Amino acid sequence: MELYTSTDKLNKSHSTQQQKTTTSMGKGSSLFKFDAFGKSIDDSKIKTTSGGILTIVCLISTFLLLINEYKDYTKVVTRPELVVDRDYDKKLDINLDVSFPNIPCDLLSMDIMDLTGDVQIGLLEAGFTKIRLDSNGNEVGSGETFDVNEEAEDALKNQGENYCGSCYGAVDQTGNEGKELKDQVCCNSCHAVRQAYAKAAWKFYDGKDIDQCEKEGYVARINERLHEGCRVKGKAKINRISGNFHFAPGASISQRDTHVHDLSLYEKHADLFNFQHKINHFSFGLDDHHSSITKLQDYHTTHPLDGSSIEIGDKWHLYSYFLKVVNTRFEFLDGQKFETNEFSVTQHDRPIHGGRDDDHPNTLHARVLSS
Numbered sequence: 001m002e003l004y005t006s007t008d009k010l011n012k013s014h015s016t017q018q019q020k021t022t023t024s025m026g027k028g029s030s031l032f033k034f035d036a037f038g039k040s041i042d043d044s045k046i047k048t049t050s051g052g053i054l055t056i057v058c059l060i061s062t063f064l065l066l067i068n069e070y071k072d073y074t075k076v077v078t079r080p081e082l083v084v085d086r087d088y089d090k091k092l093d094i095n096l097d098v099s100f101p102n103i104p105c106d107l108l109s110m111d112i113m114d115l116t117g118d119v120q121i122g123l124l125e126a127g128f129t130k131i132r133l134d135s136n137g138n139e140v141g142s143g144e145t146f147d148v149n150e151e152a153e154d155a156l157k158n159q160g161e162n163y164c165g166s167c168y169g170a171v172d173q174t175g176n177e178g179k180e181l182k183d184q185v186c187c188n189s190c191h192a193v194r195q196a197y198a199k200a201a202w203k204f205y206d207g208k209d210i211d212q213c214e215k216e217g218y219v220a221r222i223n224e225r226l227h228e229g230c231r232v233k234g235k236a237k238i239n240r241i242s243g244n245f246h247f248a249p250g251a252s253i254s255q256r257d258t259h260v261h262d263l264s265l266y267e268k269h270a271d272l273f274n275f276q277h278k279i280n281h282f283s284f285g286l287d288d289h290h291s292s293i294t295k296l297q298d299y300h301t302t303h304p305l306d307g308s309s310i311e312i313g314d315k316w317h318l319y320s321y322f323l324k325v326v327n328t329r330f331e332f333l334d335g336q337k338f339e340t341n342e343f344s345v346t347q348h349d350r351p352i353h354g355g356r357d358d359d360h361p362n363t364l365h366a367r368v369l370s371s
Helices: 002-033 049-074 150-156 190-199 211-216 218-223 264-268
Strands: 093-098 108-114 128-133 230-240 244-251 254-257 258-261 277-285 315-331 337-351 364-369
Touching: 002 190, 093 264, 108 230, 108 254, 108 258, 190 254, 211 218, 230 244, 277 337
Parallel strands: 315 364
Antiparallel strands: 093 230, 093 277, 108 244, 128 230, 244 364, 254 258, 315 337
């Protein structure tokens, strides 16, 4: 009985102590809401496999986001800026490489005209390279070029020093008598006779029975090459105003506000010739920095026509390209500056015959609006 009594007293003493502690804590409970270092319960401190996986995923995601942000921060971007170009006197370079598989080089011509009245005719005879193509579209031999003056120079070597070729009535030569050779009107080459015929609006055909053309071998050559094609490569300069340039068959002439072509040979063969073509390269400005510029700008703005082709085989058809050209300068972070041009293009084709806007057959027009 005495042992039980002492134990009971001990329990009562412990219970009293707990009550005192609880009472003491209760008095300070109003400060709990100010505790910034709250303690978590033991259950939340348990580490699990799913928690470890989630931690790894979070770390990887954070790392990838940091890398992406760094790349975006260090990436070189193109910032466009529009300025007024006041240099109207500067010429605009045209770079072109076009293949015509169904028209021979001897028949093809190219002319440029603009709103000022400036006309450049027969450009393919100067500044351009014409490469013959066989009936399969492959370059003849190892890329044999065509020079319209080569045969003429060889033929003139066999003529006398005072030779003055006949123009066959296409040009008035009656006043040549008594004049020095340099003042006489002469047609010393097949090309000269062809141009004289064009000025007189006469049909030249293949130059048969014309002495200059027979001696130069033009007649035999043009008939041998009727089934060939032609690839044109080169550069030209135009004024930086609205204008157009075009390919057409036959010699061209501009006079009295008219521009015409001799279509006699083109019309003679109903089953030959058409202006099906492929644009291998077409651009404006200098091509020297082409590789550097294309790192920043794709072909859809600087060379949108590259690789395009027209396969309509209609003989009497017109293909037109309407271009809007904008002068562009690229300024790099290292101080380099490259001048080029961007342009947009709209393509249109239609039959020649019918309607009020009749035109040359099968011409490839490119109307340029420079700004």
